[in-house]
Amino acid sequence: MTQHYDSATPKFPHMLHGGDYNPEQWLKYPEILEKDVELLKKANINCVSLGIFSWANLEPSKDHFTFEWLDKIIDRLYENGIYTVLATPSGSRPQWLAEEYPEVLRVSEGGQRFLYGNRHNHCLTSPAYRERVRIIDTKLAERYANHPAVILWHISNEFSGDCHCELCQQAFREWVKDKYKTLDDLNHAWWSHFWSHTYTSWDQVHSPGYMGETSVHGLDLEWKRFVNHQTIDFMKEEIKAVKSVNPDIPATANLMGIYFEGLDYFEMAKELDVVSWDSYPEWHKPNENEIIARNDSLAHDMMRSTKKKPFLLMECTPSTTNWRSISKLKKPGMHCLAAINAIAHGADSIQYFQLRQSRGSAEKFHSAVISHTGTENTRVFREVTEVGELLPKLESEVYSTLTPAKVALVVDVQNKWAIDKSLGPRNQYIDYYGLIQKCYNYFWKNGICVDIVNCDSELDGYSLVIAPMLYMFRGNISDKLRSFVADGGTLVTTVFSGVVDDTDLCFLGEATKEKLSDVLGMWVEEMDSLYDEDENATDFNGKEYKLYELCELLHPTTCEVLSTYKKDFYKGLPTITRNKFEKGTAYHLAATGEGELYDDLFKMIADEAGVRAPLSSVPKGVSLTVRGDLYFLQNFDEEERTVSLDNKFSDLLSGESVEGDVVIPALSARVLKPCEKQ
Numbered sequence: 005m006t007q008h009y010d011s012a013t014p015k016f017p018h019m020l021h022g023g024d025y026n027p028e029q030w031l032k033y034p035e036i037l038e039k040d041v042e043l044l045k046k047a048n049i050n051c052v053s054l055g056i057f058s059w060a061n062l063e064p065s066k067d068h069f070t071f072e073w074l075d076k077i078i079d080r081l082y083e084n085g086i087y088t089v090l091a092t093p094s095g096s097r098p099q100w101l102a103e104e105y106p107e108v109l110r111v112s113e114g115g116q117r118f119l120y121g122n123r124h125n126h127c128l129t130s131p132a133y134r135e136r137v138r139i140i141d142t143k144l145a146e147r148y149a150n151h152p153a154v155i156l157w158h159i160s161n162e163f164s165g166d167c168h169c170e171l172c173q174q175a176f177r178e179w180v181k182d183k184y185k186t187l188d189d190l191n192h193a194w195w196s197h198f199w200s201h202t203y204t205s206w207d208q209v210h211s212p213g214y215m216g217e218t219s220v221h222g223l224d225l226e227w228k229r230f231v232n233h234q235t236i237d238f239m240k241e242e243i244k245a246v247k248s249v250n251p252d253i254p255a256t257a258n259l260m261g262i263y264f265e266g267l268d269y270f271e272m273a274k275e276l277d278v279v280s281w282d283s284y285p286e287w288h289k290p291n292e293n294e295i296i297a298r299n300d301s302l303a304h305d306m307m308r309s310t311k312k313k314p315f316l317l318m319e320c321t322p323s324t325t326n327w328r329s330i331s332k333l334k335k336p337g338m339h340c341l342a343a344i345n346a347i348a349h350g351a352d353s354i355q356y357f358q359l360r361q362s363r364g365s366a367e368k369f370h371s372a373v374i375s376h377t378g379t380e381n382t383r384v385f386r387e388v389t390e391v392g393e394l395l396p397k398l399e400s401e402v403y404s405t406l407t408p409a410k411v412a413l414v415v416d417v418q419n420k421w422a423i424d425k426s427l428g429p430r431n432q433y434i435d436y437y438g439l440i441q442k443c444y445n446y447f448w449k450n451g452i453c454v455d456i457v458n459c460d461s462e463l464d465g466y467s468l469v470i471a472p473m474l475y476m477f478r479g480n481i482s483d484k485l486r487s488f489v490a491d492g493g494t495l496v497t498t499v500f501s502g503v504v505d506d507t508d509l510c511f512l513g514e515a516t517k518e519k520l521s522d523v524l525g526m527w528v529e530e531m532d533s534l535y536d537e538d539e540n541a542t543d544f545n546g547k548e549y550k551l552y553e554l555c556e557l558l559h560p561t562t563c564e565v566l567s568t569y570k571k572d573f574y575k576g577l578p579t580i581t582r583n584k585f586e587k588g589t590a591y592h593l594a595a596t597g598e599g600e601l602y603d604d605l606f607k608m609i610a611d612e613a614g615v616r617a618p619l620s621s622v623p624k625g626v627s628l629t630v631r632g633d634l635y636f637l638q639n640f641d642e643e644e645r646t647v648s649l650d651n652k653f654s655d656l657l658s659g660e661s662v663e664g665d666v667v668i669p670a671l672s673a674r675v676l677k678p679c680e681k682q
């Protein structure tokens with residue numbers, strides 16, 4: 005069953021192929037700007053993102069606006085069939101603004117105000133900053149919101165970071181007061197009688213930081229929630245300003261995927277019409293390409309899931325970045341393959357950073373569609389052009405559609421904040437995302453669509469919910485998980501789950517409902533942490549698997565014990581349990597294990613839950629993703645691979661009919677459509 009959605013860009017309802025374009029850097033080179041249009045058309049570019057860092061050129065001094073250069077660019081591109089994604093310039097402020105309003109400069113957690121420089125570093129509480137942003141955003145909207153070329157607002161750029169100035173402290177106090185109402189409740193929730201840190205006045209509430217408070221974990225969590233709230237509030241003001249003229253132009257903000265921990269993207273996505281994100285995987289790390297592809301796919305899935313709608317890939321590099329320790333080129337084929345992977349996971353665009361390579365400053369060696377050579381005679385240009393040729397073929401099959409997922413994976417950034425601060429089992433590192441990736445692997449490889457959900461999400465419609473290391477049971481997640489299982493769903497929990505509530509207070513009691521002990525049929529007495537060189541093991545379905553990092557010692561109550569520890573003083577205690585609870589089933593995996601354990605366990609559990617893989621097997625290096633009717637078979641290895649098909653398909657890219665054993669060359673994909681559906 006395929007679900008259909010409204011286009012993310014109704015004025016131009018097509019797969020977007022575009023990217024960040026910075027003509028403000030080239031105003032002294034009119035011949036280059038002229039040539040760019042010709043080259044962009046040749047590369048099948050149909051939209052550009054303009055104005056992201058243009059503030060100093062749009063408002064060179066306070067209240068003096070110079071839009072004429074931008075008018076010309078937008079018009080000229082539009083005459084040539086190229087649409088505009090128009091950005092608000094709040095990601096980087098002009099010098100004059102910081103000079104006149106020093107409050108816009110952030111203050112570090114140690115209390116020191118930063119000097120002017122760089123970007124993405126403004127105080128988002130500052131009334132002066134908000135007002136100057138509102139003015140420039142409104143001016144942009146007045147001038148361009150009804151321009152036929154403008155299809156989407158791009159709000160700011162990659163929101164991130166925090167500020168510890170007095171304005172932020174004051175706003176934080178208000179926010180905390182509003183939430184807790186009384187100091188008594190605050191002191192209880194933050195457990196601040198510990199070490200005599202009791203708050204006796206709201207004025208004592210101050211952001212955490214290395215020069216001050218680091219031991220009150222509730223404070224730490226609330227500060228992160230406040231920063232999240234303040235950032236979203238700032239973004240909402242920007243959206244309001246740009247929509248004040250024409251509410252029909254949708255708004256997006258470019259997010260940074262699943263591994264960025266500074267903001268709760270599920271909260272942010274609620275305010276956006278469409279989610280977009282910037283993906284920069286480290287392709288071609290020796291022997292890791294498949295893992296890198298999996299981890300990038302997980303990020304695509306998370307971005308799609310925040311709104312449960314197709315998303316835009318706002319940025320990717322045509323070849324190399326310039327900000328990693330090693331800037332590896334994308335090998336031939338890799339760019340196209342990565343683009344296909346994004347589309348397979350729900351993207352409705354392939355957009356780049358950057359369209360033209362800048363000549364100086366911090367990003368001059370970041371690759372671009374048009375390099376310093378200024379010609380079309382480059383490998384990168386040709387590969388980008390190829391992607392542009394491919395997109396219309398995919399558009400006719402999958403644009404604005406998704407395949408609903410039966411599997412949900414709980415990934416909650418607030419849980420990650422709490423784990424990082426847990427101060428206990430493994431202070432050197434708890435690999436939360438590593439565990440998530442292992443749980444995702446089987447489904448990713450075998451073409452089973454997975455939604456990423458968080459503690460606030462509804463679980464209706466899923467057959468299987470996997471909640472790895474959900475240390476913090478926030479909101480009403482334990483009630484939702486209980487009802488999900490009671491109604492017939494299958495739940496999987498893992499080690500270090502259901503330990504604290506949403507202010508990081510540990511649950512009290514042995515077997516309690518809060519901890520889901522009834523649903524899981526067991527309770528946890530202790531948890532061992534293993535040294536890095538240490539390991540345990542478990543036998544499961546006739547195979548032995550290694551266990552690392554964390555091992556729980558648990559008491560079964562009503563659960564079946566499927567396997568046990570092979571070593572240490574807890575040899576014989578359960579490692580994997582299964583419990584029938586009303587109409588459903590709940591599994592628990594009491595230790596962290598090697599990847600294969602999760603692949604084998606999830607194959608069994610998915611089969612039991614009626615979630616079937618479309619093909620019986622997929623070889624090493626290859627992953628299958630299904631969107632709509634299409635099977636995307638992708639080979640991330642540098643050797644060709646053969647996949648056995650159980651049906652007749654036509655290959656959308658080559659046009660040929662295929663069945664039986666089909667070869668997928670190195671670093672390439674086959675996009676297959678079952679024949680009977682044609």
Ligand code: GAL
Nearest residue numbers: 161162282284319325357370
């Ligand atoms: C992104 C950013 C772009 C550009 C790009 C380089 O994170 O939004 O402006 O800096 O990285 O890879």
